[in-house]
Amino acid sequence: MSPLLHVSNISKRFGGFVALDGIELEVQQGERLGLIGPNGSGKSTLVNCICGTLQNEQGEVHFDGAAMDGLAAHQRTHRGLARTFQLPRPFHSMTLADNIRIPMLFTAHKRSGPLHADSVDARCVELLRLVGLHDKARQMPRDLTQVEMRKLELARAVAAEPKLLIADESMAGLSHSEIDDILALLRQLNERGITIILIEHIMSAVMSFSQRLAVLVTGKKIADGKPEDVVRNPEVVRAYLGE
Amino acid sequence: MNTIKFTLICLLVGAAVFVGGHLFGVGYLFFAGYTILQFVVLASAWNILGGYCGYVNFGSAAFFGLGAYTTVFFYKFFPLPIPLLIVIAAIVCGVVGFGMGYLTLRLRGAFFAIATLAMAVVLQTLVVNWDYVGGSRGAYIVRDEMIPIFGYSIEYIEYLFLLMMAVSIIAIVISRTIARTQLGFGFASIRDDELAAEATGVPTLRLKLIATTLSGALMGMAGAPFPYYIGYLQPASAFGLEYGVNSIAMPIIGGTTSWVGPLVGALLLGSLQQIATVTISSAVNLLIVGLLLVAFVVIAPNGLVGLVQERLKAWRRK
Numbered sequence: 001m002s003p004l005l006h007v008s009n010i011s012k013r014f015g016g017f018v019a020l021d022g023i024e025l026e027v028q029q030g031e032r033l034g035l036i037g038p039n040g041s042g043k044s045t046l047v048n049c050i051c052g053t054l055q056n057e058q059g060e061v062h063f064d065g066a067a068m069d070g071l072a073a074h075q076r077t078h079r080g081l082a083r084t085f086q087l088p089r090p091f092h093s094m095t096l097a098d099n100i101r102i103p104m105l106f107t108a109h110k111r112s113g114p115l116h117a118d119s120v121d122a123r124c125v126e127l128l129r130l131v132g133l134h135d136k137a138r139q140m141p142r143d144l145t146q147v148e149m150r151k152l153e154l155a156r157a158v159a160a161e162p163k164l165l166i167a168d169e170s171m172a173g174l175s176h177s178e179i180d181d182i183l184a185l186l187r188q189l190n191e192r193g194i195t196i197i198l199i200e201h202i203m204s205a206v207m208s209f210s211q212r213l214a215v216l217v218t219g220k221k222i223a224d225g226k227p228e229d230v231v232r233n234p235e236v237v238r239a240y241l242g243e
Numbered sequence: 244m245n246t247i248k249f250t251l252i253c254l255l256v257g258a259a260v261f262v263g264g265h266l267f268g269v270g271y272l273f274f275a276g277y278t279i280l281q282f283v284v285l286a287s288a289w290n291i292l293g294g295y296c297g298y299v300n301f302g303s304a305a306f307f308g309l310g311a312y313t314t315v316f317f318y319k320f321f322p323l324p325i326p327l328l329i330v331i332a333a334i335v336c337g338v339v340g341f342g343m344g345y346l347t348l349r350l351r352g353a354f355f356a357i358a359t360l361a362m363a364v365v366l367q368t369l370v371v372n373w374d375y376v377g378g379s380r381g382a383y384i385v386r387d388e389m390i391p392i393f394g395y396s397i398e399y400i401e402y403l404f405l406l407m408m409a410v411s412i413i414a415i416v417i418s419r420t421i422a423r424t425q426l427g428f429g430f431a432s433i434r435d436d437e438l439a440a441e442a443t444g445v446p447t448l449r450l451k452l453i454a455t456t457l458s459g460a461l462m463g464m465a466g467a468p469f470p471y472y473i474g475y476l477q478p479a480s481a482f483g484l485e486y487g488v489n490s491i492a493m494p495i496i497g498g499t500t501s502w503v504g505p506l507v508g509a510l511l512l513g514s515l516q517q518i519a520t521v522t523i524s525s526a527v528n529l530l531i532v533g534l535l536l537v538a539f540v541v542i543a544p545n546g547l548v549g550l551v552q553e554r555l556k557a558w559r560r561k
Contacts (some may be wrong), residue, residue: 053438072448083442091435091502102432105425107444160444162488 002065003166004029004195005050006176010059019045020056021219027164027197032190034227035199038239041216043199044086047166051083052076059235064163077107082162086169090141096152097137101126103160123159131155131185147178151185158189165189166197166232171205173241207231215239253412261405273404277472279513280407281465283556285486286493286505287414288461291421292454293491294499297434298348302359303486303490306336306365306459308344308481310466314375315476318384325406325468332467333460333499339478340459344452360487395444403472404556418502430454431500450520462490485529492532498546507547 007025008178011018020042026065037043048054050061054074061068068076070124077106081189091099104120128134131151137145144152167186171179190196200206206213206227213230215223217239223230230236244252264272285303292298310332310553317323317331347358371379392405420426429450432440438448470476489512497508512535516528543550 051442053441072446074444074446077442077444085439085442087438089436091432091439093431093435096430102428102440102445103443105428106446109425156443 003027004031004064005197006060006062007046007050008060008062010046010048010049010056010061012042012054012056012058018118018219019166020049022059023219025214025221025223025224027195029163030193030194031179031195032186032188032209032211033195033197034206034213035197035216036201036203039217040218041198043216044168046216047083047168047197047199051081051166061090074106075192076105077160077162080163081162081166082155082157083166084150084157084168084170086150086172088141088153090144090149090152090156094143095140096128096133096144097121097124098161099141101128103156107160107186127143127155127159130158130188132181136208147174147181150174154182154189156183158194162194164182164195164197166200169201170198171200171202175209176238183209216242246416249419250412250416252284253415257408261401261408264404265401268389270398270400271559273398273400275517276405277400277404278403278517279510280411281469282489282493282513283411283506283509284407284414284465285462285490286497286509287411287418287502288382288458288465289490290499290502290505291418291430291461292458294494294504295421295427295430295434296451296454297489298451299352299356300359300458301356301487301491302361302363303462304486305359305363306340306364306462307340307466307469307486308370308478309336309366310463311469311476311481312370312376312469313384313463314470315473316382318377318382318470319370325403325471329406329464334465336463336466337456337460339463340455340457341452343459344455348448348451348455363482363487367478368505370478370482377477379478381480382470383474383475384473386471386474399471403468404416406468407465413464414461415502415505415506416470418438418505419463421457422502425449426453437546485532487489488529488532490519494546500545501504501548504546504548511547 003026005027007023010020010023012020023046035043045054049056052068052071059079063081064079066079077218091102101120101124104123123132125137128137131154133148133151133155141149141152154167154170171182174182179202186196186209198206198209210227212225214221214226215230215236222235222239223233264276285307289300289303292300297522313332313335314328318329343359343362347355350358370376376382386399388399390399390402392402421430428443432443432445433447433450437447469481473480493508494505496512498504498507512532515531519527519531539546
């Protein structure tokens, strides 16, 4: 079976700085992939290149059997790629329900044909219920706590009915129980058939969640395989702990 | 309330104002009312791009002046009835708005504002150097005293007032319709966070181009009848600073997130300016605008509409 996402030989530089250097990555349908790497290793740049926020200079991104290169971010979202941002970026002048409504109107709508206004409303509440925010549907993002903000970010990405969800550090700065909350949520989404790439620094979370682990260091992928094997890889150990 | 009902109500209110003024029989009311309505159009048009999408356009005068000079051009070339001129100005300014959007929308914030301001200067310079439409000397437009409509003969200024009333209603209905549809949600997502909007599937560039085109076209419609109103048009008055400043100040004072704000702001500020022109001098107009703008930015950053909404919310909580 061909992979859902195939990133081949992607490179991206900012001026003289090489942020990504010939990255190869495959993600299978339904997989849970963990992507780790020290700060500045190019994880977010890779996400940006996959999602179209940045355009890579070299290499190709294939998703769901089609080339993504040259497509704008919103076009990739329409084809089933969704992401969350490292720092939550809610639409701050809208209620939570309306935050969810945007991807429903502009992406889900587009794929499944026009929905009735009532069914959009119902679906908004349903998605907020999934992340446990349905009581706050009419509140504004500024009223939320950090963990709720991350949940809103996830709910908004899921509202676009993605095939692949890239969660970019959805747990940074959260407490243990909050991390468990988010992990349970991601597992639940995965069980619904959404392929997930989890980018995270918190190793316990990554290890318990991922079926496979890829490691980026200074723009290069240095390891890719079973999580328990990868963390024992001497190169990975050196990258994290030094010589 | 659906759009058709709303439009009918607007038409009724407009007709009532017109008939009332007509029975009152004071020509000056129409003269002053025209200017106020013109600002209703400009403010509503500015708000589509500036309020809904968050792109502050300092170049409203460019579109207004372009609309006015479209009329001057046709007055010399082949005189047409004003309603047709309004349509032509809408097309010309819509196209220019689209072009401006395409060239400048990669800029944000202050950079976008400066680019639009520059466009007004460029257009004014072009007109100043174009002899056919009068160049820097300006152009005279001679209009009749009376004009027959539907068998009645009414004064020309009343006719212009009626036209501007119609354009205002068009602008308000468009502005309100946008805010209530998918387009309005898309615009708001762009205003809040463009990157997140793209990531959730909003085609931001396309929506922004729709906004600049619509906004430009409406501003052109406001400018098209202006030469007939003023009688003598020169570049400095068509591309005047007051249009750019007022188009920004009125929505901000009224409130930028809904269609009501620009309407309220334009009616309030427009009337104030007309009163000041009669009682003090037209030179204080911009001073009034400036002072009110500063006051509102400090006291009510969400405009009058925002202020009322907050009060209502607080009152409900009690």
